[in-house]
Amino acid sequence: MTHTQKRIIVNNIVMMLSTLSAIIGIGFLFWILGVLILNGVDALSWNIFSQEGAPPGYEESGLKHALIGQLMIVGVATFFGVPLGILAGTYLSEYGQQSKLAETIRDISDIMMSAPSIVIGAFVYAVVVAPMGHFSGWAGSIALTIIMLPIILRTTDDMLQLVPSTLREAAFALGAPKYKVIMQVVYRGAKAGILTGILLGVARVAGETAPLLFTSFNDNFLNTNMNEPMASLTVTMFNYATSPYEDWQKLGWAAAFILSMFILGLNILGRLFLLKKRGK
């Protein structure tokens, strides 16, 4: 066998292996998605949205309590996390720039983005839940805010840096003070990017379960008081899925389906914004 033939054979083997692993990997992923959609659609019914939690075996049970709890916890986290993140990102890009402090903050937030979320839960437990003496929706929101913050901070920072400095200089040349330049020129240029960052940040925390386990805890009934334990889709899903009752497991699948669709929707929306911007 000549050297060339050998190389071609090796090449073909590797290409086959690579395609095979791509098929295996993608196959697994579509298997999960398929299972999710099949079970989720099967479990969906009007009751899911209109009824609260019920004991197993009870016809009229739903996820209303978890849906509302989830929206409130994530909503409050977004309410605090987004402005804080944008302000911090603005500081980094417009005021801190390449200084040592700004660079350290960037590195730390990059690391925080991948820090284990359950540890954040333990932290919030120690500083919020333990002094208050009980679990609460607030605690859950605080944990999610901490997780969301670095994501929004870094995307805002990146997006603001993409705004060409000639634009800033042009505005300065017209005599605009710095805050006006930032508000009216830089933010406008980076709007789509920042929006994408927010969407991705919300999508990320909406799927978090671990930090909620011991902060917002759970509640089987509708509760809109943030000062008390609150149900969330993710924790409810965990409890129902690990229960031995078939109808609870079914509710768990419904929760999984709703949550995934919500998160995928946010992700796709975020992508569309970026695409639209690039298209211009």
Place this chain on the structure above:
Amino acid sequence: MSILLLVAWIFTVLLQNSMESITALGFDFVTETKWAPNLEKFGALPAIYGSVLSTFIAMVLAVPLAIGVAIFLSELAPAKLKSPVGVSIELLAAIPSVIYGMWGLFYFVPIIRDHVGGIGISMLTAGIVLSIMILPFMAAVTRDAMNTTPDILKESAYALGGTKWDVIKDIIIPYAKAGIIGSFILALGRAIGETMAVTFVMGNVHNISLDITAPATSIPVTLANEFNEADSGLYYSSLFELSLLLLIISFTIISIAKFYFLRRKRIA
């Protein structure tokens, strides 16, 4: 700014809360193999062992698959397939881990039980579910790293008569090496701190066993299962020490990935 203070605060609070167990148990905490809350005995070794082994299994399975998928996406796939498959892999990376865990519990545990042995809830299952969870992330980042290779380098290699594999092995992989390794370490950091995907399928049994089909535990699994049940001060503080340990481990791993392999490209 505030985020620095926040990180420092997280560390101090965890440290403060784990002081009781650090003073009471000292270094025994990480060498003791018994975890028996009723006897006030707390050894973290089984949990540490479980974290390390399940992450190791996940990496062994996911690394070759991720490289395969990345090569397929960046070099092999026809243009028509590239973007839909690529986007769907990125979207799958966004699916919350609790859903991977749920899938693992209902669909994968029975397969392991029937075909490999044990009760299905095991170290092996946890490793496999973890590997599937980190696969999309790893594949996407590896593909991005491979795509940064300038076309002109690849074209010159093809012009010299290189096969696809020659180009991948001698041009693309050396060029993208730092990015690829960095993405693996980042995935490793994620896997070791992952809670929900493994809590479903691991079993929380504090036992060091060489049999990977036996139920086991890991640091995050222990935390998720026992945090709400801890009744004594020492129990609590041991759990806090566990989370401190986990935070330090993952901080170290992620920093290594960041500082050695994924140096941020500056926008000049």
